[in-house]
Amino acid sequence: MAPSLPVALDAMGGDKAPAEIVAGAVEAAELHGIPVVLVGRPDDLAGLNTGDLEILAASEVIEMGDDGARAVRTKKDSSLVRAAEAVRDGKASAMVSAGNTGATAASALLRMGRLPGVSRPAIATPIPIPGSTPTLLLDAGANAECQPAWLGQFARMGSTLAVARYGIERPKVGLLSIGEEPAKGTSLTKEVYGLLSADPTIEFIGNVEGRDLLSEAVDVVITDGFTGNVALKTLEGSLRFMASQVFSALTATDEAAAVSGPLLDVLAPLAEKLDPETTGGALLVGVAGVCVIGHGSSSPRAIVNALKVAHEMAESDVPARIGAAVNAGSTEGS
Amino acid sequence: MAPSLPVALDAMGGDKAPAEIVAGAVEAAELHGIPVVLVGRPDDLAGLNTGDLEILAASEVIEMGDDGARAVRTKKDSSLVRAAEAVRDGKASAMVSAGNTGATAASALLRMGRLPGVSRPAIATPIPIPGSTPTLLLDAGANAECQPAWLGQFARMGSTLAVARYGIERPKVGLLSIGEEPAKGTSLTKEVYGLLSADPTIEFIGNVEGRDLLSEAVDVVITDGFTGNVALKTLEGSLRFMASQVFSALTATDEAAAVSGPLLDVLAPLAEKLDPETTGGALLVGVAGVCVIGHGSSSPRAIVNALKVAHEMAESDVPARIGAAVNAGSTEGS
Numbered sequence: 001m002a003p004s005l006p007v008a009l010d011a012m013g014g015d016k017a018p019a020e021i022v023a024g025a026v027e028a029a030e031l032h033g034i035p036v037v038l039v040g041r042p043d044d045l046a047g048l049n050t051g052d053l054e055i056l057a058a059s060e061v062i063e064m065g066d067d068g069a070r071a072v073r074t075k076k077d078s079s080l081v082r083a084a085e086a087v088r089d090g091k092a093s094a095m096v097s098a099g100n101t102g103a104t105a106a107s108a109l110l111r112m113g114r115l116p117g118v119s120r121p122a123i124a125t126p127i128p129i130p131g132s133t134p135t136l137l138l139d140a141g142a143n144a145e146c147q148p149a150w151l152g153q154f155a156r157m158g159s160t161l162a163v164a165r166y167g168i169e170r171p172k173v174g175l176l177s178i179g180e181e182p183a184k185g186t187s188l189t190k191e192v193y194g195l196l197s198a199d200p201t202i203e204f205i206g207n208v209e210g211r212d213l214l215s216e217a218v219d220v221v222i223t224d225g226f227t228g229n230v231a232l233k234t235l236e237g238s239l240r241f242m243a244s245q246v247f248s249a250l251t252a253t254d255e256a257a258a259v260s261g262p263l264l265d266v267l268a269p270l271a272e273k274l275d276p277e278t279t280g281g282a283l284l285v286g287v288a289g290v291c292v293i294g295h296g297s298s299s300p301r302a303i304v305n306a307l308k309v310a311h312e313m314a315e316s317d318v319p320a321r322i323g324a325a326v327n328a329g330s331t332e333g334s
Numbered sequence: 335m336a337p338s339l340p341v342a343l344d345a346m347g348g349d350k351a352p353a354e355i356v357a358g359a360v361e362a363a364e365l366h367g368i369p370v371v372l373v374g375r376p377d378d379l380a381g382l383n384t385g386d387l388e389i390l391a392a393s394e395v396i397e398m399g400d401d402g403a404r405a406v407r408t409k410k411d412s413s414l415v416r417a418a419e420a421v422r423d424g425k426a427s428a429m430v431s432a433g434n435t436g437a438t439a440a441s442a443l444l445r446m447g448r449l450p451g452v453s454r455p456a457i458a459t460p461i462p463i464p465g466s467t468p469t470l471l472l473d474a475g476a477n478a479e480c481q482p483a484w485l486g487q488f489a490r491m492g493s494t495l496a497v498a499r500y501g502i503e504r505p506k507v508g509l510l511s512i513g514e515e516p517a518k519g520t521s522l523t524k525e526v527y528g529l530l531s532a533d534p535t536i537e538f539i540g541n542v543e544g545r546d547l548l549s550e551a552v553d554v555v556i557t558d559g560f561t562g563n564v565a566l567k568t569l570e571g572s573l574r575f576m577a578s579q580v581f582s583a584l585t586a587t588d589e590a591a592a593v594s595g596p597l598l599d600v601l602a603p604l605a606e607k608l609d610p611e612t613t614g615g616a617l618l619v620g621v622a623g624v625c626v627i628g629h630g631s632s633s634p635r636a637i638v639n640a641l642k643v644a645h646e647m648a649e650s651d652v653p654a655r656i657g658a659a660v661n662a663g664s665t666e667g668s
Contacts, residue, residue: 067517130579141512144520178475178563183401186478186560210564211571226520227564229512230544230557234565237545238572245464245608246580249600256600259593266583266590274579 004035006054007310008083008092011040012061013099014298018044021098024303026051032304034311037092039083058082064296068102072110080104084111087289093314094290096281096306098298105142105284108291115323120146121286122154122225123293124161125232130273132216133166137176140282141229148191151175151222152199153326157285158220159202160325164318165283165309171219174208176227182207188224196222201328210234239274277302280309285322290314338369340388341644342417342426345374346395347433348632352378355432358637360385366638368645371426373417392416398630402436406444414438418445421623427648428624430615430640432632439476439618442625449657454484455620456559457627458495459566464607466550467500471510474616475563482525485509485556486533487660491619492554493536494659498652499617499643502553508542510557510565516541522558530556535662544568573608611636614643619656624648 009025011018018040028034030051038045039056060078062071072081080099084107086092097104101123109121123142126134138158143150155173162171175192177185182193184207196204208218213235223231246267250260272278276295281302284291292310294302343359345352352374362368364385372379373390394412396405406415414433418441420426431438435457443455457476460468472492477484489507496505509527511519516527518541530538542552547569557565580601584594606612610629615636618625626644628636 144512144518176564178478178560178567184478189560209571210566210568211574213568214571214575223564226512226523227561230510230561231564231568232544233512234544234547234568235572237543237548238569239576240545241548242573242576242580242608245604246576246601249604250597252600253596255596259596262587262589262593263584263597266586267580270579270583274576 004311004315005091005093006035006037007307007314008037008039008056008086008095009303009307010079010083010095010097010099011038011045012079013097013104014294015296016299017099019048020300021298021303022048022050024298024300025053025307027300028304028307029053032308034307036307037086039079039086041079056082056086062100062103064100066100066103068100068106071100071103072106080107081111084108084291088112094292094310096292096294096303096310098294098296098303098306101141101293104291104293108284108287108289112287112289112291115286115288115319115326117323117327118286119153120150121284122157123282124158124285125282126279127213127235128274128276128279129214129216130270133168133219134279135213135218136162136220137213137228137232138220138222138285139225139228140232141225142284143225145226146188146224148188148195151192151224152195153286155196155199155202155204155220155222156325157322158222160322161283161285161318162219164313164316164321168219170203172205172217173202173220173222174205174212174218176210176221176223176231177207178209180207192222201325236276243271278305280305283313287319289319338645338649339425339427340369340371341641341648342371342373342390342420342429343637343641344413344417344429344431344433345372345379346413347431347438348628349630350633351433353382354634355632355637356382356384358632358634359387359641361634362638362641363387366642368641370641371420373413373420375413390416390420396434396437398434400434400437402434402440405434405437406440414441415445418442418625422446428626428644430626430628430637430644432628432630432637432640435475435627438625438627442618442621442623446621446623446625449620449622449653449660451657451661452620453487454480455618456488456491457616458492458619459616460613461547461569462608462610462613463548463550464604467502467553468613469547469552470496470554471547471562471566472554472556472619473559473562474566475559476618477559479560480522480558482522482529485526485558486529487620489530489533489536489538489554489556490659491656492556494656495617495619495652496553498650498655499647504537505553506539506551507536507554507556508539508546508552510544510555510561511541512543514541526556535659570610577605612639614639617647621653623653
């Protein structure tokens with residue numbers, strides 16, 4: 001077997017870039033054998049321990065506040081754009097960034113291109129479920145306004161990813177709405193309900209609600225990028241809020257604080273399971289290559305997990321499988 | 335001062351109706367001096383302790399699964415419709431139901447009518463914030479698809495309610511979107527952003543995100559009824575999920591269970607503060623009368639709180655204040 005291509009990591013993206021991003025890369029390479037190429041400004045990387053990692057020089061940086069598509073057009077020598085080009089040019093197997101989400105998606109879309117037959121790529125974000133496989137939510141923000149057929153494709157892409165990433169045999173696909181009945185929701189959800197019901201390639205279980213995102217009853221939740229992003233941030237915010245409230249309660253009284261040790265011991269694994277850092281990040285599905293989008297606050301551990309996911313998804317040829325799923329039974333396609 | 339009109343309570347609505355609904359009504363009347371009239375099937379109420387409460391007979395019941403508007407048209411002698419008519423006819427000051435939300439809103443809308451100048455009523459749901467006033471989210475589900483001008487009115491109605499219900503002097507109004515920048519979101523949110531920015535009668539603080547729903551940074555969050563309902567159910571589901579995970583963790587090991595007593599003592603008040611039962615329920619704003627929509631799972635305590643809120647909102651003439659706010663500076667209106 002030929003040695004694997006490296007994963008191109010945007011060393012400049014993320015709240016803790018480049019130091020903690022690079023630390024994660026070195027750990028992934030040295031401890032987990034993941035091949036990685038760092039993409040970034042050589043001057044910024046010079047003072048850091050980059051181990052044996054190759055560096056692909058890029059002179060510009062897309063900032064968190066930059067407009068995604070515009071930044072990709074104007075900063076052609078940015079680490080994000082160069083990482084996407086490395087995948088396009090067959091020099092890297094996948095790209096990973098914890099930087100500007102919109103710019104990451106735009107880099108991948110504009111440099112790698114869409115898979116044939118795909119109308120719009122979508123962000124598939126895993127929601128960790130303790131004791132079970134994560135639930136994939138898509139679109140989590142790539143397309144604020146969607147046409148019904150796009151959501152039909154999101155269902156096939158998400159379903160394929162749930163098989164590839166989590167080994168779920170026949171993922172249960174739900175449509176995010178405001179009631180179980182098919183007639184509940186907007187004109188968009190009602191039309192998508194019809195499309196998903198008629199698609200023999202997926203296991204559609206009907207409408208699901210916001211509260212089902214954290215349940216084991218559904219594996220893939222389909223929605224437009226506006227609703228998906230609002231739901232995801234509401235969920236993350238609520239879990240974080242509750243965690244901080246519980247931890248303050250545990251230290252609120254001397255009596256509670258005195259006995260909180262054993263409790264923190266059991267709560268820590270729970271926090272770990274719910275931590276977005278352990279999920280390995282979101283995937284941009286529908287582009288002609290693997291693109292993993294990490295949380296902006298990614299720590300070295302989050303980067304290790306994101307690199308692992310990127311490597312695995314490239315090794316198991318997920319983009320090709322997604323393309324095949326989207327075009328199955330279609331007379332269009334490439 | 336003339337004796338207050340009673341609040342009309344749908345005794346048949348809610349998962350625990352009629353027994354626990356009636357128990358809440360009796361408690362509200364006897365312990366808190368809230369005048370209440372029970373609306374429901376005399377046969378179903380006969381075996382219950384209804385104290386000194388007057389009963390307004392209604393022979394039909396709108397079930398949880400019924401379609402809201404259709405049920406109001408076909409079940410003209412239902413407890414919900416009769417409760418709304420009691421308000422319309424000046425026999426009750428307000429209506430309260432823990433039953434079918436859509437049918438409650440439809441009853442109020444079709445029997446009381448809209449306030450002059452109001453395009454669409456909205457459901458304003460309070461989200462409890464420990465240590466602060468609740469955040470009002472509207473629309474939480476009355477209108478799945480909205481026009482920009484409706485959301486402009488929701489902002490004025492929500493702001494007026496936040497003043498009346500929580501005594502907030504100048505409520506901070508945010509627009510739910512997927513980024514702080516005005517250009518983030520859908521064509522709907524972008525247009526509403528412009529409307530709210532130009533409205534001198536409200537304190538618009540810009541876009542807010544899902545994670546801000548539980549923060550003190552915003553008092554009133556404006557969105558369409560689809561997004562609002564998804565966000566609300568996601569938030570409730572996430573808090574409930576986290577609470578159940580924490581409580582299982584507290585009993586997961588013998589060591590944890592042995593010391594969990596003092597922790598449960600400090601966690602209980604937190605659970606209490608976050609419990610939707612303590613908020614008194616959602617208000618349908620924009621109709622010509624007070625309509626409080628309780629949680630389907632309402633306990634007697636939730637009913638007591640809902641009756642208190644309904645009574646207070648009627649006493650302080652909230653519908654008239656909302657109507658005035660919607661029409662302020664307008665050349666239309668009545």
